[in-house]
Amino acid sequence: MYSLFTYLVNISVKFSKKSEYGLRALIELTKNYGHPITRQQIGQRQNVPVVFLEQILLRLKHAGLVASTRGVQGGYALIKLPSKVTLGHVIRILDGPLAPIGCVSKTAYQKCVDCPYAKKAHCPLQHVMGGVRNAIADILDNYSLEDFISGMNESRRSPAHRTMARR
Template sequence: MKLSKKSEYGLRALLELTLVHGKATLQRHDIAARQRIPVEFLEQILLTLKRAGLISSRRGVNGGYILIKQPNEITLGQVIRILDGPLAPIGCVSKTAYQKCSDCPYANKARCPVQQVMGTVRDAIAGILDHYSLADFAADHPKS
């Protein structure tokens, strides 16, 4: 039930971008320094987030990264799904990326006890992470 470093770093990076949203751009090494993330790994993460349409970048002198959505439009759930895949503990209870468990001895979905519990766990996790936006996230942040 672990969150990967990738997602954690991604969330921290987006937090920094949210804090300067509308005011400035941030370069990768700024983000890396403020959140103590290895720069090269961060690059990979930012690239993924860019492909997903959450941020955009500008090259050259005075370049950097910016959010291209409003902070209250991006939920932590979305970010984690982009970086880590589905929130569900097992594939057969994922709503965004369902896949049936080939080896499950219960032909009918409703009959599998594991699936039932994990379904409620999924709903609990998604209920929190899909209703928590970057804006909420930044609001929890101590003022520098």
């Protein structure tokens, strides 16, 4: 029998290496804001495999966050203000929606197919997982690349993060 517990165990709220490496690359680009740096420099400074950086930086370029310049003085540079780029925005670019399950996504809703509650009027998971999505988004959408570099301002932290910090 398919139980709610089994369903919850199969849900993973984990971001991909792509997002991790992308955030590391953007941290390096933020540190060097206004000056292009090469993939090799980013990889070396942030301990990120250069092979992955090409795909990640290309996606960030298509999203309008970074620009590339060819030549000896070339490389990649952050073109948006670091204060305007949130971690949530970056993760959505690289991984897609923040929602742990498709039926609670605000940007990429997917009807549940294998959920035992899919055909019922009320799903207990939607309420809980919607809260999880909101908490994740609240934290990630309130931290910018600038916050990573200059230190996080306590007043900008979300209520969920302040609660976690007290534990």
